[in-house]
Amino acid sequence: MIIYGTRSAHLHSVQKTTPVCPNCEEKGTLLISVYRKHAHIFWVPIFPLGKSGASHCKNCKQALRSNEMPEPLKKEYQIIKKETKGPIWQFSGVFIAFFFLIFAGFTSQNNKKLEQEYLNQPMAGDVYEYRVANKQFSTMKVIQVDSDSLFIALNDFEISEASRIYKIDSPENYPDVVYGFSKKEITAMYSSGKIFDINRN
Ligand SMILES: [Zn+2]
Numbered sequence: 476m477i478i479y480g481t482r483s484a485h486l487h488s489v490q491k492t493t494p495v496c497p498n499c500e501e502k503g504t505l506l507i508s509v510y511r512k513h514a515h516i517f518w519v520p521i522f523p524l525g526k527s528g529a530s531h532c533k534n535c536k537q538a539l540r541s542n543e544m545p546e547p548l549k550k551e552y553q554i555i556k557k558e559t560k561g562p563i564w565q566f567s568g569v570f571i572a573f574f575f576l577i578f579a580g581f582t583s584q585n586n587k588k589l590e591q592e593y594l595n596q597p598m599a600g601d602v603y604e605y606r607v608a609n610k611q612f613s614t615m616k617v618i619q620v621d622s623d624s625l626f627i628a629l630n631d632f633e634i635s636e637a638s639r640i641y642k643i644d645s646p647e648n649y650p651d652v653v654y655g656f657s658k659k660e661i662t663a664m665y666s667s668g669k670i671f672d673i674n675r676n
Pocket residue numbers: 496497498499500501504532533534535536537
């Protein structure tokens with residue numbers, strides 16, 4: 476269950492000397508407050524949604540929302556609202572998303588770099604994830620490396636979801652039969668995307 480909704484944060488309250496209370500007609504008794512709403516998910520503010528306000532009379536205790544204020548009071552409120560800046564923390568979700576994207580980008584770039592290393596310097600035990608026909612995926616394992624060829628065992632199993640490929644990568648799924656590939660062939664399979672991931676333990 477995702478808990479989400481909106482909340483209002485109090486930004487600022489000002490007691491001005493000029494406005495007259497529309498109810499008791501006292502001057503200088505009104506406290507004008509500005510709030511800003513934000514959307515939240517699990518109470519983490521995501522982004523702000525707009526300001527609202529209220530006035531509160533210290534004399535007669537009447538409270539008015541900004542849309543209930545008579546014109547002169549509304550004008551005062553609008554000036555205060557314009558001058559009041561909302562806090563940056565109401566953008567927390569935007570920052571979290573931004574840092575997550577940067578981190579994800581960095582991780583994926585690092586991953587590609589490692590894969591290139593594994594490709595250039597193959598080792599026995601490396602596992603290549605590759606596309607089989609009919610949108611199926613499987614793995615092959617490097618058993619032995621020579622100067623310019625690789626001896627590889629092909630996994631007996633296939634799976635239809637690339638993200639679950641780890642489920643079939645267990646030692647008993649590789650038969651004793653090995654096939655020879657030149658390093659060039661493997662590089663070509665990687666460049667074309669047939670091999671899409673390389674894992675080393
Ligand atoms: Zn009043």
